[in-house]
Amino acid sequence: MNVTRKNKKQVPEPTLRRLPGYLFFLEKVREQGVMNISAPTIGKELKCDPTQVVKDLAVTGVKGKPRVGYNTYELCHSLEEFLGFNHLNEAFLVGAGNLGTALMAYQEQQTLGIKIIAAFDVDESKIGKHIGNTPVLEYNKLFHLSNRLDVEIAILTTPNNVAQEVAEDLVNCGVKAIWNFTLSILDLPENIIVQNTSMSSFAAVLLQRLNDSKK
Numbered sequence: 089m090n091v092t093r094k095n096k097k098q099v100p101e102p103t104l105r106r107l108p109g110y111l112f113f114l115e116k117v118r119e120q121g122v123m124n125i126s127a128p129t130i131g132k133e134l135k136c137d138p139t140q141v142v143k144d145l146a147v148t149g150v151k152g153k154p155r156v157g158y159n160t161y162e163l164c165h166s167l168e169e170f171l172g173f174n175h176l177n178e179a180f181l182v183g184a185g186n187l188g189t190a191l192m193a194y195q196e197q198q199t200l201g202i203k204i205i206a207a208f209d210v211d212e213s214k215i216g217k218h219i220g221n222t223p224v225l226e227y228n229k230l231f232h233l234s235n236r237l238d239v240e241i242a243i244l245t246t247p248n249n250v251a252q253e254v255a256e257d258l259v260n261c262g263v264k265a266i267w268n269f270t271l272s273i274l275d276l277p278e279n280i281i282v283q284n285t286s287m288s289s290f291a292a293v294l295l296q297r298l299n300d301s302k303k
Contacts, residue, residue: 098147099147103143103144103147106136106144107144107147107148107167107170107171108171108173109134110130110134110141110144110145110167111164111167111168111171111173113130113133113134114130114160114163114164114167115164117160118160118161118164122160123159123160123161124156124157124158124159124160125157125158125160125163126138126152126156126157126158127139127141127142127145127152127157127158129157145158145163145167147170148166148167148169148170149166149170150162150163150166171201172201173200173201174201175201176201176202176203177201177202177203177240177241178203178205178237178239178241179202179203179204179205179239179241179242179243179267180204180205180206180207180208180230180233180234180239180241180242180243180258180263181204181206181207181208181222181242181243181245182207182208182209182227182230182242182243182244182245182246182254182258183207183208183209183244183245183246183247183254184207184208184209184211184214184219184224184245185209185245187245187269187287188207188209188243188245189219191204191243191245191269192204192207192219192220192222193219193220195220195222196220196221202241202243204222204243205222205237205239206222206223206225206233207219207222207223207224207225208224208225208226208227208229208230209224209225209226209227210226210227230257230258230261231257231261234261234262234263238262239261239262239263240262240263240264240265241263241264241265241266241267242258242263242265242266242267243266243267243269244258244266244267244268244269244270245269245270246270247270248270248271248272249272251268251270251271251272251274252272252274252275255268255272255274255276256276259276259277259280263280264279264280264281265280265281265282265283266280266281266282266283267283267285268282268283268284268285269285269286269287271286271288
C-alpha cells in the first residue's frame with residue numbers, strides 16, 4: 089500500500105464528512121478480524137457507490153491492491169492520521185447548558201481528536217462542578233486561562249443572543265477555530281475558521297424527508 093500526503097484544503101467538504109463514517113465501519117470489521125476489504129464491500133455495507141469509496145479514500149493517499157483491496161489496519165491508521173483523530177487537540181467550551189453538557193459527556197465515550205479541557209459559563213449553579221472530567225469555570229476566567237494555555241479550538245453552545253460577543257472574546261483569547269452550535273451567524277475575521285452545526289437545521293431536514301416519504 090502506497091501512502092502519500094495530500095493537502096487537506098483541497099478535499100471537498102462532503103468527502104470530509106464521509107471519512108469518519110468509513111473509519112467507524114472499518115474499526116468494527118477490524119475488531120472482527122477482517123484483514124483486507126474491498127471498495128465494493130465497503131460501498132455495499134455503507135450503501136454508497138464503490139467508485140465514490142475509492143475516490144474518498146484516495147484523499148488520504150491510500151490505494152488498495154487489485155483483487156486484495158485495502159488492508160484494514162493500515163487504512164484505519166491512515167484515516168485517523170488524516171482526520172487528526174490520532175492525537176488530541178485541546179479545546180474550550182463556552183455554554184455548559186444541556187447541549188454543552190451532552191458534548192462533554194459524549195467525549196468521555198468517543199475520541200474525535202478534540203479534548204474539552206475546560207468549560208465556561210455565567211450560571212453560578214454550574215460553576216465549580218465537573219462534567220465527566222471537565223471542570224466548569226466562571227466565564228471571566230477564560231481570559232486568564234487563555235494566557236497560560238495555547239488553545240486554538242472553541243466549542244460555542246451559548247444562547248444565540250450572546251454568541252457573537254462570546255465568539256469575539258474567544259478570538260481575542262487566541263482561538264483560531266470555532267465549532268458553532270448556535271443559530272447565530274458569526275461575523276469574525278476571515279482567518280478564523282467557523283464550523284456551523286445547527287441542530288434545528290438537521291431536524292428540519294429529517295422531518296422534511298420523513299414528510300416527503302409519506303406522500
